[in-house]
Amino acid sequence: MSLHRLASGVLLPGFHGTTAPDWLLKRVADGLGGVVLFGRNVVAGTAEETDAQVTALNAQLRGARADVVIGIDEEGGDVTRLDYGRGSEVPGNHALGAAGDLGLTREVAASIGSRLAACGVSLNLAPSADLVLTLDDPVIGVRSFGSDPVAAGAHVAAFVEGMQAVGVAACAKHFPGHGASTVDSHAALPVLPRSAAELAAVEFVPFRAAVQAGVRSVMTGHLVVPEWGPEPATLNPRALRVLREDLGFTGAVITDGLDMKAVGGDLAEGSVRALVAGVDALCLGGEPLDDDGLRWLVDSIVAAVESGVLPRERLEEAARRTAALGTPPSSVDGHDPSLGLKAARAALEVRGDLRVSGAPVVLDLAVEASIAVGDVPWGLGPYLSELVPGTTVLPPSSSADEVAAVASGRTVVVVTREAHRHAWARDLVSALVKIGLDLVHVETGVPGPDLGTTARVDTHGGSRVCLRAAAERIAAAGT
Template identity: 45%
Template sequence: MSLDPTLARLANATLLVPFESHHAPRWILEGLADGISGVCLFHNNLDTPEQITALNAELARAADTPLISLDEEGGDVTRIGQEHGSDYPGNAALGAVDDPELTRATLRSLGGRLAQLGFNMDLAPSVDVNVADDNPVIGTRSFGSDAALVARHGAAAVAGLQEAGIVACAKHFPGHGATSQDSHHTLPRVEADAEVLHRRELAPFRAAIDAGALSVLTAHIEMSGLGMTGPATLAPKVLNDLLRGELGFEGVIVSDAMDMHGVSGRIGVPEASVLAVAAGCDLLCLGRFVYADQVAAIRAALVEAVRDGRLPGERLEEAADRNLRLRSWIRDAAPRRTAAAESAGVGLSGARRALRVAGELPALESPYVVEVDAPSGMAVGDVHWGLSSWFPDTVRVAPDAALAERIIAAAQGRDLVVVVRDAHRYPEARALVERLLGAFPDAVVVEMGLPIWRPSCGAHVSTYGAAHVNGLSAAELLGGAAAPAAHPA
């Protein structure tokens, strides 16, 4: 059955789609010409700066100011720095410094790089208040565990990005920081009453909205304290009554990736997309692997839902209109992006300021560096981290205490440096480190995640993130070999 072309174009206007390769396939270019609002790029679309710039220019020519977006938070979540790590510290490091002007300058500089590459929208910043130590999806992506700190830095990050002409997107509404599960895999549930949620989770979103955030991205989480059942992305009470009504947000509501199990695992992406738009989402971020045939199925589901009366046509028109207004802002902000530029050294400066040292750092005459591996998680992906770029005698090992004796033998007569990442979340990693410290009590431990677990050791170094600049700042401190401070992309 053929789709009504008017309804199909309105449905297209709600879509932010991914694609497969370094080159824009025909279905993407035709879809943009047929009204798809924009694209979300991932590391599989990105190679050299020249390739990224050429790709984004081709996408921009396919329609009148399409949204060209990505998840570029800086820190651990980076798409343009997937191979080497980011040249910008992440939110945890910026929160540790607690200088909102540094945060604003950092995000303005990052926005300048994105603008030079041809992007116009960044699905950042995360303004989640990370109060769950075992949170598997936020962690260093949060500015911290204090709502007021997160609020002032979230507002600064929004301002910085949009000063560079890049649409900012405060996420993950109404707050993913109190969860102990990952919404990529399941539907997390936050158990807190309405008073706590308003004071803690919602405060940073109020600040981001007051700072002029043009978009807000939803979370696939359940909060019974806000009167919802099921994911917030599908809850009209949360998106309309709370975000629109109480918080007064008038911009674009963007869904988190619709292919995540927390929202579509039981009902499928097309049906979840219909419910999300009906609930108040204006722009559907479809995820990484939802390609041509599935996009067509989502479009058809939206059109059919209007025909069946399950989705008011006016709701589809409203969403399309908001997305057009966002694209109009981007068009008007073109001079900002043209003038935007990176600030040399701001990322490394911030990473250096975030470093914290407990204990007395020894002079490392013959360092033997052991990196204890840790899973990166779906949001982060496979991004290089650690100190191996600056210490040639580095080994990466599994978090297995049975390896301790072999490592101890190899490190005899050397200065042991142990690098971990969120060791508080992994008992196997802690057990291995404790065994190594039993043989080398004066060893240096470098924590490149959140420094919640601090073992007894010679010196403990906290970087508050695993970005390239976090590693470089720690390497400088420890006397590692000189290395470039930045990468071209």
């Protein structure tokens, strides 16, 4: 195989549009490793309309080459691509962890995988094997199964088993574990406040579980472990040796987006360094490259081989492992669109005295979502309005006095996403408590401290089904 085809074979770029451009189809035919689909590649519509469009898009790609890798971030919950326009039909990891039913986690993963397989996707960049180790983490949160390494590891393994049982490769991410970071690696380079021994005892537990479950790929995080040197794991040979030798992983190692700020510098240089370190597939999805950009990357990798910086054998190994993720999945009849709401209901946790007087007043305190989540619909107002006629939905800019004036004796439902990380939202809830309103706090992120409300509902996620489940519970508490 030519060097240029080998170099193309390790690239997994993103692209613009809901159909494949001609230049991309030619690249696929000439050996491009694959693509990663994002929300920008999916039309907003019903599930049937979305899935039909994605299926047609993937048929274009597989028409150019049958074994092209087609990847997607379909974690479920807050991070969804197929349901980007309406919110996920399944709860995310934290909700599944809260439900505490490994069989349910396996079923949800198999349902997601069956839907992806029917659409022609061969690789799902999920599950997140990260742990919740600090409430100040800005990017993982409810994408994690929880804080307990053993319990989270069991759910990671169940998710991997469910996904791969229907023929879609799973990907445990973000090695060595993002949960202790207080920095979003999309924006800057996190240095983990963890020793190598701490990582081995805690963060590695879910990754070991994934490896033992036969996970076919692992994604590296752009995370610095001081004992391993100054390079983030994606560019760090020592990190990759730990993954291979200590954890025993033999599948494909995929980078997190190489265009993220945490890697920085020249994209071609970062690509070569990742390959030299031991990575197999290069994810390039955040800022899509055009044909000239891909040509530049391929030429840069080829030049690295010709100069002796990157051994040809290393590139051949990487291309071989990447190609193994492109096996077209067989369409299986395992997708259950009703399963997600069942799981979301099981995940709900209610504290305090949940009683609703009259038609409630809803205040959705929307905050900017992380880049990984994107602009997915969020908020309880539409769901509660549907279930309880007369519900009033206030703008998030409403002051405490304005809320009190509208409430006039009715129950106020204030909805947050990790209020503990947003002082303005926390302060507003506290002000409403001081006024003495009948107040229900619905938290859709990782549960933080109690803010003193009459009742508290933790959904463990902001997906469509988590919000629907919360609305059902609140509507049923009407007096």
